[in-house]
Amino acid sequence: MAKKVEVKQxxxxxxxxGHLTRKWNPNMAPYIYMERNGIHVINLYKTVAKLDEANAALKKIAxxxxxxxxxxxxxxxxxxxxxxxxxxxMPYITERWPGGMLTNFVTIRKAVKKMxxxxxxxxxxxxxxxxxxxxLQVDRLRAKLEKNLGSISEMTRLPGALxxxxxxxxxxxxxxxxxxxxPIFAMIDTNSDPRDIDFVIPSNDDASKSIDIIMTHVTNAVAEGLAERKAERQSDKEGAGEPQAPKAEATKEKTVEETPENAKVEAVAEAAIETKEVKEETPVVDEAPKVKEEKEEPKKEAAETPSEEKSEKGDDLTKIEGIGPKAAEAIVNSGIVSFADLAKAKSDKIKEILTEASSRMAHLDPTSWPKQAKMAADGKWDELKEWQDKVKAGVE
Incomplete structure (x- = not known):
C-alpha cells in the first residue's frame, strides 16, 4: 500500500x-484556511482528505x-x-489540447492511425x-502528430477518468x-471553480514542487490499481488451468510439507477452519459414511464457490462503451448487475434509471448497451472491441 501523504510534506x-485574495473564487471558501498578506492559504487537512478520496477512486478505475x-x-x-x-x-496531454479530443474521438483516432x-x-x-x-512533408507530419498525439497512441477508446x-x-x-x-479529478487553486469537478484536490497548481508531490501520490495510487489488476488476472489464469477441488487438496498437502514455518502455520490454520466447517454441516451418522461425506463436501464447496462469488460481485459494466463508473453504479443499484441482465434490459428502462439517479446522466444514450452486453455475456471480447473502435462514444 502506498505511503499516506502527511500535512508536513x-x-x-x-x-x-493560493492566489491573491482579489482573484479568488467564492466557491473555494470551504477549502480556504485563512488570508495572510493578501494571499489565501489553503486548508491542508482538507487537501489530505480529498487527496485520499481521489486516490481511492483512481485506484479503483485503474x-x-x-x-x-x-x-x-x-x-x-x-x-x-x-x-x-x-x-x-497512462495517456497524457502536455502540449496543446486538441479540440474534440473526447467529443470527436473517432477523428482523433484517425490521426493516430495515420501516424x-x-x-x-x-x-x-x-x-x-x-x-x-x-x-520531407511526411516526416514533418509525423513529427507534428507525435508531438501532439504520441502520448495517447495506445488509448483506443474513451478514458475512464480525466x-x-x-x-x-x-x-x-x-x-x-x-x-x-x-469523472473529472483536478488540482484546484483558490481562483478556480470546484463545482464542475467530481473529485477536487485543493492545492497550489502553479508551483512545480506542489504539482510534483500531488502527482507522485496520484500515480502511486494508479500503480497500485494496475498491480491489483495484474495479480487478479494472474490468479484467474491459474485457476482456469486446473480443477478447483484437486488443486485445493494438493496445495494443502504441499504447503504443510514444503513451505517455511510461517506458511505452515497459515496452512494448518486454513485446514482447521475448513475441517470445522465440514463437520458442522455434516450430519452425525455412522463413522464410514461420515468420512465419505467429509471427502465429498469440500469438492462440492470448491465447485460452487466461483459462481457464488461471481453472482455477488457482478460484472464490470464499465467495459461497455459509454458507461462510466457513476452510470455503472446507478445501473447496479437498480438490480442490473451482470452483462446478461443488461443484455435483457430495454434501453428506455436504462435511460429512466440514469435520469432518476442524476440529471447529469440524462444525456447518455444507452441504445447500444444491451447489444454490447450481449457480446460481453457471450465472451465475444474481440468482436466487442472491434465494434467499440468503429463507433463514436458507444453511439451507432
Missing part, C-alpha cells in the same frame, strides 16, 4: 499557497482496466506530468519510393468530459 512543498487521461499544458506542470504518468503507462501508417510505410520500403519533397492540472487553463477539456459524463 505538503506544507514543505508549498501546496498551501484496477478495472480503464485508462485515465492526464491533462497539463502549463509550463510548470508538463514535464512533471509526462515523467510521472509515463511510469504508469501508424507512416511507420508502416518506412518499414515496408514505400517511404523510399517517394520524392525528396514528399518524404485528471486535470489547472481547470482554468484546461476548461475545454473539462467541458468535453462533462458532456460525456467522464
Amino acid at each position: 505538503l506544507l514543505e512543498a508549498g501546496v498551501h499557497f 484496477a478495472s482496466g480503464r485508462k485515465i487521461l492526464f491533462v497539463a499544458t502549463k509550463k510548470q506542470a508538463k514535464d512533471i506530468v509526462a515523467e510521472k504518468v509515463a511510469n504508469v503507462n 501508424a501508417s507512416i511507420d508502416r510505410m518506412k518499414k515496408d520500403g514505400t517511404f523510399n519510393t517517394l520524392s525528396k519533397k514528399e518524404r 485528471f486535470v492540472v489547472d481547470t482554468m487553463r484546461e476548461h475545454i477539456a473539462v467541458k468535453e468530459a462533462q458532456k460525456l459524463n467522464i
Whole structure:
C-alpha cells in the first residue's frame, strides 16, 4: 500500500499557497484556511482528505482496466506530468489540447492511425519510393502528430477518468468530459471553480514542487490499481488451468510439507477452519459414511464457490462503451448487475434509471448497451472491441 501523504510534506512543498485574495473564487471558501498578506492559504487537512478520496477512486478505475487521461499544458506542470504518468503507462496531454479530443474521438483516432501508417510505410520500403519533397512533408507530419498525439497512441477508446492540472487553463477539456459524463479529478487553486469537478484536490497548481508531490501520490495510487489488476488476472489464469477441488487438496498437502514455518502455520490454520466447517454441516451418522461425506463436501464447496462469488460481485459494466463508473453504479443499484441482465434490459428502462439517479446522466444514450452486453455475456471480447473502435462514444 502506498505511503499516506502527511500535512508536513505538503506544507514543505508549498501546496498551501493560493492566489491573491482579489482573484479568488467564492466557491473555494470551504477549502480556504485563512488570508495572510493578501494571499489565501489553503486548508491542508482538507487537501489530505480529498487527496485520499481521489486516490481511492483512481485506484479503483485503474484496477478495472480503464485508462485515465492526464491533462497539463502549463509550463510548470508538463514535464512533471509526462515523467510521472509515463511510469504508469497512462495517456497524457502536455502540449496543446486538441479540440474534440473526447467529443470527436473517432477523428482523433484517425490521426493516430495515420501516424501508424507512416511507420508502416518506412518499414515496408514505400517511404523510399517517394520524392525528396514528399518524404520531407511526411516526416514533418509525423513529427507534428507525435508531438501532439504520441502520448495517447495506445488509448483506443474513451478514458475512464480525466485528471486535470489547472481547470482554468484546461476548461475545454473539462467541458468535453462533462458532456460525456467522464469523472473529472483536478488540482484546484483558490481562483478556480470546484463545482464542475467530481473529485477536487485543493492545492497550489502553479508551483512545480506542489504539482510534483500531488502527482507522485496520484500515480502511486494508479500503480497500485494496475498491480491489483495484474495479480487478479494472474490468479484467474491459474485457476482456469486446473480443477478447483484437486488443486485445493494438493496445495494443502504441499504447503504443510514444503513451505517455511510461517506458511505452515497459515496452512494448518486454513485446514482447521475448513475441517470445522465440514463437520458442522455434516450430519452425525455412522463413522464410514461420515468420512465419505467429509471427502465429498469440500469438492462440492470448491465447485460452487466461483459462481457464488461471481453472482455477488457482478460484472464490470464499465467495459461497455459509454458507461462510466457513476452510470455503472446507478445501473447496479437498480438490480442490473451482470452483462446478461443488461443484455435483457430495454434501453428506455436504462435511460429512466440514469435520469432518476442524476440529471447529469440524462444525456447518455444507452441504445447500444444491451447489444454490447450481449457480446460481453457471450465472451465475444474481440468482436466487442472491434465494434467499440468503429463507433463514436458507444453511439451507432
